Amino acid sequence: xxxxxxxxxxxxxxxxxxxxxxxxxxxxxxxxxxxxxxxxxxxxxxxxxxxxxxxxxxxxxxxxxxxxxxxxxxxxxxxxxxxxxxxxxxxxxxxxxxxxxxxxxxxxxxxxxxxxxxxxxxxxxxxxxxxxxxxxxxxxxxxxxxxxxxxxxxxxxxxxxxxxxxxxxxxxxxxxxxxxxxxxxxxxxxxxxxxxxxxxxxxxxxxxxxxxxxxxxxxxxxxxxxxxxxxxxxxxxxxxx
Numbered sequence: 703x704x705x706x707x708x709x710x711x712x713x714x715x716x717x718x719x720x721x722x723x724x725x726x727x728x729x730x731x732x733x734x735x736x737x738x739x740x741x742x743x744x745x746x747x748x749x750x751x752x753x754x755x756x757x758x759x760x761x762x763x764x765x766x767x768x769x770x771x772x773x774x775x776x777x778x779x780x781x782x783x784x785x786x787x788x789x790x791x792x793x794x795x796x797x798x799x800x801x802x803x804x805x806x807x808x809x810x811x812x813x814x815x816x817x818x819x820x821x822x823x824x825x826x827x828x829x830x831x832x833x834x835x836x837x838x839x840x841x842x843x844x845x846x847x848x849x850x851x852x853x854x855x856x857x858x859x860x861x862x863x864x865x866x867x868x869x870x871x872x873x874x875x876x877x878x879x880x881x882x883x884x885x886x887x888x889x890x891x892x893x894x895x896x897x898x899x900x901x902x903x904x905x906x907x908x909x910x911x912x913x914x915x916x917x918x919x920x921x922x923x924x925x926x927x928x929x930x931x932x933x934x935x936x937x938x939x940x941x942x943x
Contacts, residue, residue: 727818728863730840733789733799735833740805741786742898742920745770746856747891749873753782754895756804756823757878764807766823767878770871774902774918780806783900787833789844795863797848801833801841802859811869812842813861819881821861821869839863856894858884868893899923 743754752770755778759765774782787801802811807825810833814820828843830836836844839862846863850856861867867881870893882888898920905917 728839730838731791731793731795731799731863732837733791733839733844734837735835736788736790738785738787738833740900741784742774742782742900743784743802744896744898744920745871745892745894746896747894750871750889750892752871752875754784754871754879755782756807756809764809764823765878766809768811768821768823768869769878770875772875774920776916776918779902779918785833786897787836789836791839795846797846797860799839799863800845800847800859801836801843802845803833810843811845813867813881815842818861818864818867821879821881845869850890850894855896857896858893859895860884869895 745751745754750770752772753774754768755771757765757767757769771778771782781804783805785803785805787803789799789801791799803809804823807823809823809825810828812822812824814822833843838844839846842862844862845859848858848860850858858865859869861869861881865884868884869879870882870888871877871879872892882893884893901921901923902918903921905919
C-alpha cells in the first residue's frame with residue numbers, strides 16, 4: 703500500500719524514479735467540484751496541430767502517456783474524448799482549476815510522483831478515487847487552465863498551478879507530451895490548446911497526403927448542418943419525429 707500525504711493524495715509508487723530538477727509548487731488551495739463536461743483537447747497550430755490521445759506501444763498496448771494525433775477517424779473517435787472537471791476555489795485565482803480524464807479508458811492526466819516534468823496517464827490508485835471528491839490543488843491530477851491572452855480560446859494547462867510544468871507537445875508526433883516551463887526553450891504554440899465540443903462529422907475531403915481511409919472533423923460551434931443536409935431532410939420527412 704502506498705503512503706498518503708496529509709492532503710489525501712495517494713502516493714502509489716510509479717517506477718521509483720527520483721525527482722530531477724524539481725521546483726517548489728504554489729501553495730495548495732482548497733477547491734470544490736463544480737461541473738464535468740466532455741470535450742476534445744486540440745492544439746490548432748501548424749507543426750503542433752492535433753488532438754491529445756493516449757500513446758499505443760508497438761505491442762498494441764496503451765502506454766500510459768499522451769501524444770497527439772493529427773486526425774480523428776471512426777476508429778479513434780472514442781479515444782480522444784476528454785472529461786473536463788472544473789472546480790471553484792475560495793481564494794481568487796487567475797484561471798480555472800480542472801482535472802482531465804479520457805472518457806473511454808477512464809485514465810487521468812497527472813504529474814509523475816517523482817518527476818514533476820513527466821506527464822502520465824493512470825486510472826487506478828488515486829485517493830480520492832473520484833474526481834468529484836478532489837478538494838486540494840496538491841492532487842497531482844489538478845491543472846490550472848488559463849487563457850493565453852484575455853479573451854482568447856487558446857488555453858494553457860499548468861500542473862497544480864505551476865507554470866514551470868505546462869502540458870507541452872512536440873513537432874515529432876511520436877514524442878510524448880511533457881510538462882515543461884511555459885515559453886522557455888519551446889515554442890509557445892506547443893503549449894496552447896482549445897476545448898472543442900465532441901460533435902463530429904465526416905470530413906468533406908481527405909487530409910493532404912492521405913489517399914485512403916475515412917476522416918472526421920469537428921463541427922464548428924454553433925453547430926450548423928453541412929451543405930445539402932436541409933434538402934435531404936425535406937426529402938425524407940418520415941425519418942423525423
